[in-house]
Amino acid sequence: MTPHFEDFGSGRPFLLLHGGAGPVSVASFGAHLAERRPARVLVPTHPGFNGTPRPDDIADAQALAQLYADLLEEQDLTDVTVVGNSLGGWIAAEMALLNSPRVAGVVIMNGVGITVPGHPIADFFSLTLPEVAELSYHEPDRFRIDPSTFTDAQKAAMAANRETLAVYAGKGMEDPTLAGRLAAVTVPTLVLWGQSDRMVDPDYGRAFAEAIPTATYRPLEGTGHLPQLETPDLALDAVWEFAAQL
Numbered sequence: 001m002t003p004h005f006e007d008f009g010s011g012r013p014f015l016l017l018h019g020g021a022g023p024v025s026v027a028s029f030g031a032h033l034a035e036r037r038p039a040r041v042l043v044p045t046h047p048g049f050n051g052t053p054r055p056d057d058i059a060d061a062q063a064l065a066q067l068y069a070d071l072l073e074e075q076d077l078t079d080v081t082v083v084g085n086s087l088g089g090w091i092a093a094e095m096a097l098l099n100s101p102r103v104a105g106v107v108i109m110n111g112v113g114i115t116v117p118g119h120p121i122a123d124f125f126s127l128t129l130p131e132v133a134e135l136s137y138h139e140p141d142r143f144r145i146d147p148s149t150f151t152d153a154q155k156a157a158m159a160a161n162r163e164t165l166a167v168y169a170g171k172g173m174e175d176p177t178l179a180g181r182l183a184a185v186t187v188p189t190l191v192l193w194g195q196s197d198r199m200v201d202p203d204y205g206r207a208f209a210e211a212i213p214t215a216t217y218r219p220l221e222g223t224g225h226l227p228q229l230e231t232p233d234l235a236l237d238a239v240w241e242f243a244a245q246l
Contacts, residue, residue, distance in 0.1 A: 005044035009034025019086025020165040029228035048164035065094035081243040083107040114179040136225040138196035189215040194223035
């Protein structure tokens with residue numbers, strides 16, 4: 001299948017992968033990147049999010065990674081920088097393991113997926129939206145959402161997205177085999193981490209980088225789990241600087 005995707009701009013190609021918050025959490029950053037730099041940015045919607053169909057055989061991060069590697073083939077894109085946030089970071093890591101000749105580099109931005117003793121991922125599925133905001137942002141008051149203002153349709157869509165996230169990531173949002181498998185990565189990788197993230201803490205990010213032989217760890221100050229939303233210019237500069245060196 002070909003996933004639904006938005007396509008912004010022209011120039012250096014990027015594939016931008018969203019997390020559990022859905023494509024809305026990265027689409028504005030994709031548009032921002034394409035506006036500020038000579039970049040073409042593809043922003044797919046993971047099957048099952050936002051009411052899109054999800055085939056039974058697409059049920060984990062590895063399957064999504066292959067789906068997006070196939071998308072790059074279909075679009076005949078080369079020298080692509082793959083950027084993933086949260087679950088998208090996990091998918092980006094799995095794409096790095098595919099050794100696609102179309103991928104020039106990978107950016108894991110506050111990703112999930114590995115197991116780090118002593119640094120558990122926050123239990124997203126047990127948290128309310130205000131609690132998620134509290135743990136996700138350097139300045140949570142700027143991003144709080146009042147669930148009482150949602151329509152029934154919005155509530156249903158959010159519930160469906162959470163169910164889809166649980167299919168892909170499991171309740172713990174980790175694969176115990178991933179860290180060990182990452183030793184095989186050969187593509188240049190940037191592990192970009194908002195230092196105020198309390199969903200997935202900075203030491204978890206450092207462990208992610210240490211698991212990848214080609215990785216560089218870059219801290220982002222004054223931002224949390226979603227740098228592309230909270231500090232888009234900071235995230236853009238870091239992503240572009242990495243991509244320009246590939």
